[in-house]
Amino acid sequence: MEKINNSDKFNNPMHQIDDWEENLIERYPDPAADTKEKEEFRNYVDSERVETVREFYRINHTYQTYDFVCEKEKEFLKFDRKEMSLWEAVDFLNTLVDDSDPDIDLDQFQHLLQTSEAIRADGHPDWFVLTGFLHDIGKVLCLFGEPQWAVVGDTFPVGCKFSDKIVYPEFFAANPDSTNEKYNTKYGVYTPNCGLDNVKMSWGHDEYLYQIMKDYLPEPALYMIRYHSFYSQHRENAYTHLMTEKDIEMFEWVKKFNPYDLYTKAPIKPDSKALRPYYEELVAKYLPAKLKF
Template identity: 65%
Template sequence: HRYQTLDYVLGKEKQYFGLTRGKKSVWEAADYLNTLVDDSDPDTDLTQLEHLLQTSEAIRRDGHPRWMVLVGFIHDLGKCLCLYGEPQWGVVGDTFPVGCAWSEQIVFPEYFADNPDRNVPQYQTECGIYEPNCGLENVHMSFGHDGYIAEVTKPYLPDEALYMLRFHSFYAWHRQCAYKHLENDKDRAMLEWVKKFNPYDLYSKGHTKPDVKQLKPYYDELFAEFLPEKLAW
């Protein structure tokens, strides 16, 4: 919380959203991510790849659209930011808008006391640098894995999928109903999809390990349906 200033976020967006870190397939990105230990996720003794497959398989079992199964698999791939040298506090955990007043609904709001943006009056008004009802797509969110994977896949996936990716850690909005003053009609329509995805992210972490080899042909086909062979990262 204390380091996620508007200037920090704008700098990170500039650094990463140009997608200049080479091309990788989804499997290559998942293998790369597998080398990461996520401090924020105490619930699982599975590898990152196994967690992704558990999430996507739970979505598939419940008969959701194929693009949502894909979201389940790729939703945490942006955590590879940690492997580029970003600190975990800047990659995982809850996300929130920057450049406007912080909601009390954000987890651990007391830590904002040390954030330099507290001393910028413009950033401490309800809408801050934004217009009322400007839409969440026009809001700068604290930097992390959600926004990054949404940028990587933006040209290829439907809006519902991109909202799930971009906002799955924005609990103050999709769980606590904060930031209504920044929402537009599209956000309100998309909110139900973000909520639909959330239980799979949180509670699909069982302890039976998915059989990667057996599942691979299904996912090869799924990735090919929506995505190019290699994605720019």
């Protein structure tokens, strides 16, 4: 396998880690978009941004191998990097704000509030609201030195054939697992309908946060966290052959969460000071005072 380039340009080709989410909105536009005024939307059609996202996926698809995921699990699932309350983690995550972003100046806390407040406004259970609030906290991986391509992006199973429904599937040709007979068949190291809990996903903030939260939140919330970036399944149904009936049932929650994740970002700042007491109480209801990251 080719040695990974350690240059910052290689590891972090996007201008900011949220560029890949904006690319998602281009790929999966809001069904209600035609009912909104043009000025309500940010301009996501930017040739330079598209090229950096494309380069991001070239690197991601080349190096997200089964062995790489196993190594990252050993490295990070010891949870020995930092012990923080959720609020300390939010403050920590806020250091990811990119002042050079010309489109929007909301910090990560306000982005999280936009998602959770939209869920709350629609009358969903409080655990669903909390899930919207914390679903991206796993991006603190960037602050532990992880490159963008191992933190964000569409997720997908490793250890079996890469689906052509994954974004930029042509880049998997450079992934050594594509020519490894152990991993390049339909089922690879898995068995039919073995269940997603037995399937290793590409490494990133989704799996990392799931592992942190798995003892504290209801099962539908954990599916939302763990698979909200698994677009080749919840949009394309590319891996149903690995799923159990329970997985399929739980993915209805993932699909319910997805529009809140994608379409609630706007330049209007939530009143974080007024909202904080509600979220402090909600966080205290479900989570311990300190979490290990």
